[in-house]
Amino acid sequence: MRQVIYALIPAIVAHVVLFGPGLVVQIILAVGTALAAEALALRLRRMPVRPFLCDGSAIITALLIALCLPPLAPWWLVVSGTGFAVLLAKHLFGGLGANPFNPAMVGYAVLLVSFPAQLTQWLPPHLAGLQTVDLGLGDTLYTILSGRLPAQLTWDGMTSPTVLNALRTQTTLGHTLQEAMAQPMFGPLGGRGWDWINLATLAGGLWLLQRRIIRWHTPVAMLAGLCLPAAVLSALDPGTYPGAWFHLTAGATLLGAFFIATDPVSSATSPRGKLVYGAGIGLVTYLIRTWGNYPDGVAFAVLLMNLAVPLIDRYTVPRIYGRREGGQQAGGQQERGRQENPQP
Amino acid sequence: MNMRGTHAGLRLTAHKQRSTRHPVRQANLPAQLVLALDQQAGVPAIALVQVGEQVARGQPIARPAAELSAWLHSPVSGRVMAIEPRPAAHGGDTMSIVIANDGQNRTHPDHAPIDYSSLTPAALCEHIARGGIVGLGGAMFPTAAKLRQAATAGGMHLLLNGAECEPWISCDDMLMRERAQDVVLGARILCHALGATRCTIAIEDDVPEAHRALQAALSLVGTAAPSLAVVSSIYPAGGERQLIHTVVGREVPSSGLPSDIGVVCQNVGTAAAVAKWVRDAEPLISRIVTVTGSGVREPSNVEACLGTAMAELIADCGGYADAAGTSQSVALIMGGSMMGLRLPNDRLPVVKGTNCVLVATPADLQPRGPEMPCIRCGNCADVCPASLLPQQLHWHARGNDQPALEALGLMDCIECGCCDYVCPSQIPLTQRFRSAKPALATALSARREAGEARARYESRGQRLARLEQEQRARLEEKRRQLLGRKI
Numbered sequence: 001m002r003q004v005i006y007a008l009i010p011a012i013v014a015h016v017v018l019f020g021p022g023l024v025v026q027i028i029l030a031v032g033t034a035l036a037a038e039a040l041a042l043r044l045r046r047m048p049v050r051p052f053l054c055d056g057s058a059i060i061t062a063l064l065i066a067l068c069l070p071p072l073a074p075w076w077l078v079v080s081g082t083g084f085a086v087l088l089a090k091h092l093f094g095g096l097g098a099n100p101f102n103p104a105m106v107g108y109a110v111l112l113v114s115f116p117a118q119l120t121q122w123l124p125p126h127l128a129g130l131q132t133v134d135l136g137l138g139d140t141l142y143t144i145l146s147g148r149l150p151a152q153l154t155w156d157g158m159t160s161p162t163v164l165n166a167l168r169t170q171t172t173l174g175h176t177l178q179e180a181m182a183q184p185m186f187g188p189l190g191g192r193g194w195d196w197i198n199l200a201t202l203a204g205g206l207w208l209l210q211r212r213i214i215r216w217h218t219p220v221a222m223l224a225g226l227c228l229p230a231a232v233l234s235a236l237d238p239g240t241y242p243g244a245w246f247h248l249t250a251g252a253t254l255l256g257a258f259f260i261a262t263d264p265v266s267s268a269t270s271p272r273g274k275l276v277y278g279a280g281i282g283l284v285t286y287l288i289r290t291w292g293n294y295p296d297g298v299a300f301a302v303l304l305m306n307l308a309v310p311l312i313d314r315y316t317v318p319r320i321y322g323r324r325e326g327g328q329q330a331g332g333q334q335e336r337g338r339q340e341n342p343q344p
Numbered sequence: 345m346n347m348r349g350t351h352a353g354l355r356l357t358a359h360k361q362r363s364t365r366h367p368v369r370q371a372n373l374p375a376q377l378v379l380a381l382d383q384q385a386g387v388p389a390i391a392l393v394q395v396g397e398q399v400a401r402g403q404p405i406a407r408p409a410a411e412l413s414a415w416l417h418s419p420v421s422g423r424v425m426a427i428e429p430r431p432a433a434h435g436g437d438t439m440s441i442v443i444a445n446d447g448q449n450r451t452h453p454d455h456a457p458i459d460y461s462s463l464t465p466a467a468l469c470e471h472i473a474r475g476g477i478v479g480l481g482g483a484m485f486p487t488a489a490k491l492r493q494a495a496t497a498g499g500m501h502l503l504l505n506g507a508e509c510e511p512w513i514s515c516d517d518m519l520m521r522e523r524a525q526d527v528v529l530g531a532r533i534l535c536h537a538l539g540a541t542r543c544t545i546a547i548e549d550d551v552p553e554a555h556r557a558l559q560a561a562l563s564l565v566g567t568a569a570p571s572l573a574v575v576s577s578i579y580p581a582g583g584e585r586q587l588i589h590t591v592v593g594r595e596v597p598s599s600g601l602p603s604d605i606g607v608v609c610q611n612v613g614t615a616a617a618v619a620k621w622v623r624d625a626e627p628l629i630s631r632i633v634t635v636t637g638s639g640v641r642e643p644s645n646v647e648a649c650l651g652t653a654m655a656e657l658i659a660d661c662g663g664y665a666d667a668a669g670t671s672q673s674v675a676l677i678m679g680g681s682m683m684g685l686r687l688p689n690d691r692l693p694v695v696k697g698t699n700c701v702l703v704a705t706p707a708d709l710q711p712r713g714p715e716m717p718c719i720r721c722g723n724c725a726d727v728c729p730a731s732l733l734p735q736q737l738h739w740h741a742r743g744n745d746q747p748a749l750e751a752l753g754l755m756d757c758i759e760c761g762c763c764d765y766v767c768p769s770q771i772p773l774t775q776r777f778r779s780a781k782p783a784l785a786t787a788l789s790a791r792r793e794a795g796e797a798r799a800r801y802e803s804r805g806q807r808l809a810r811l812e813q814e815q816r817a818r819l820e821e822k823r824r825q826l827l828g829r830k831i
Contacts, residue, residue: 051714051716052716055716057719096716097716097717097718097719097720215722264720264721264722267720269720269725269733269735270722270733313736317733317736317751317752318731318733320598320730320731320732320753321585321595321729322596322598322600322756323597323598323753
């Protein structure tokens with residue numbers, strides 16, 4: 001799991017370069033909370049603290065939550081989200097290896113539902129042509145810890161919507177997709193600034209694939225499940241539906257595909273199961289993005305598919321050596337025996 | 345002919361070259377031998393000798409108690425000291441014959457070489473049984489029983505297993521290098537006993553010397569020679585079911601036998617032992633044992649008499665490597681590092697299935713950290729040669745969910761240890777599966793018996809109903825006849 005943490009470093013660096021040091025503060029808060037919550041839960045459950053604290057799973061949960069939040073979000077947001085993730089989503093279900101839902105996504109979804117306003121307070125990235133406000137480390141710390149911006153600054157004057165939000169607002173106002181995407185915040189690779197973060201995320205994900213830490217099935221299936229409907233609808237009505245490329249680079253698509261959906265504990269377990277699971281996440285993400293109330297749907301899609309994992313696992317058991325498809329004995333004797341003798 | 349298995353598995357670092365530097369040596373004859381009566385799959389043999397009796401080399405000292413049992417012969421000449429329970433490698437104390445070696449090496453006169461081609465297959469099977477020959481790959485299944493069972497179907501493909509996939513064992517490699525002609529002759533004898541139409545000798549691609557030796561031996565045979573198949577050395581390539589699939593291209597049905605798809609698999613060592621018995625009239629009284637590991641001074645292969653204590657073999661190979669010359673810091677394993685059996689001490693005797701004595705220092709074995717929870721990473725499923733989902737089996741084994749264990753194929757696990765090897769959480773999966781199997785096997789056989797009993801009960805009911813109907817019909821007929829007569 002340590003390697004998953006390393007693989008997130010490029011994305012974190014790109015994020016800090018583009019959005020300022022806020023993410024570092026968020027990561028420190030999140031990791032601190034996660035480790036404290038993990039230690040507390042382990043102590044309460046009378047389990048050895050040190051080996052479990054060192055396994056890195058709590059740190060990954062913390063990093064993923066921090067990466068999903070706006071860098072200037074108030075401290076209690078990340079602390080409550082991470083605490084909820086580790087204590088309730090993970091340890092209440094039995095801790096490492098036993099949690100049915102991805103803890104980071106539970107934490108994020110709780111925040112998204114409870115504090116939607118705070119989650120939209122993204123500043124524009126530090127790029128020429130965008131209304132950039134350069135907050136130093138001091139101002140960043142002040143904002144996060146007090147929950148207020150430094151004097152003379154207001155959220156309304158500063159925040160910039162994410163691309164998915166911007167597109168949604170613009171199309172609701174009656175603009176066509178092409179008009180909406182002519183805004184300066186859009187670049188050739190989706191949102192400007194986000195393009196670099198996405199590339200860095202992709203690089204980390206590909207490294208994980210190359211190191212065989214994750215398997216290709218889930219990411220590829222998820223991206224296909226998202227891109228195929230996007231490509232079809234966009235071909236039918238290019239004025240309303242953005243294409244596959246946009247969805248690939250928008251929001252948490254790549255982070256979700258390589259770092260969230262691939263969480264082994266909460267995902268399907270056989271290769272075929274992983275394909276079904278990934279494709280489901282991609283499809284549900286597309287549905288939420290296109291017709292749902294939330295701009296991005298990766299978190300909800302992952303949680304919904306987590307729910308479906310036991311079902312998927314049940315129907316995607318690989319064919320065992322010497323047995324026919326479906327797990328029956330080649331001779332069929334045992335199956336016959338079972339049908340004739342229903343257990344009382 | 346080169347082949348790759350389609351099943352998963354592991355590419356392990358081989359340590360075979362450590363024990364293949366020297367030719368096979370004759371181990372020193374021990375002063376005392378302990379011969380367990382149950383060194384074969386099935387039923388323990390019945391002793392034929394009394395305490396105090398003189399025995400000769402090759403003399404039968406125990407006879408099979410049933411079809412699934414085996415003859416046992418004395419490896420030396422000497423005197424029977426005791427017939428009593430002695431500790432055995434496969435666990436617990438088993439009834440054993442203890443023989444003191446008198447060093448005179450008198451040979452039992454009753455055995456004579458035979459011309460196998462003049463015998464009928466059934467007579468040849470019986471002769472092979474009298475040689476005390478069992479599967480030398482480790483399973484010790486009585487060879488004659490396997491041959492008889494398969495010969496009834498006819499048209500078999502005999503597959504000789506020379507794919508020694510365990511990373512430390514090299515006894516079959518050395519056997520094929522030095523006694524390739526024995527292997528080939530054994531193959532021909534077994535073919536005759538089976539009425540087999542095809543024969544293939546399968547070896548791994550990392551034994552070039554054995555390959556050349558076998559090719560040379562095969563070229564002497566001419567037509568109808570067994571063919572040679574080279575499989576890639578991916579553990580467990582030499583697992584019976586895995587090898588059959590690689591070479592023949594068909595899977596052995598789950599809970600079926602290889603003969604169900606027309607294949608009989610025998611170890612190359614077994615074939616060589618058959619050749620020795622038929623050609624030289626020497627029954628199975630010794631075998632090649634690999635003595636290896638970093639804990640032994642001169643790893644090598646030795647031809648050891650059955651019943652020799654493992655300590656004597658280790659002493660024969662230079663003794664323990666640590667300064668004090670003791671077994672304090674080593675693990676003794678019979679078999680390989682993947683599937684071998686941990687031994688409690690080095691006083692246990694060599695049995696027919698002892699292919700290797702691994703004297704392993706901690707560095708030789710995969711280090712094991714503390715066990716952590718399963719995170720369902722699926723590495724185990726990637727390497728499982730039976731295409732099982734060990735992570736799911738582990739989960740259901742913890743909950744003792746027998747229907748799920750059955751559906752997920754617990755009984756199809758071949759206990760190869762690949763899943764343990766790759767588990768990042770250090771879970772001893774194979775051990776869990778091994779201990780979960782008996783309960784499931786009991787439940788399955790109970791269900792099968794219940795099904796049979798029910799079928800019996802139902803057919804009895806139908807039979808009684810039919811009888812009653814017939815009787816009524818007969819009475820009716822009689823009454824009609826009587827009535828007819830009256831009128």
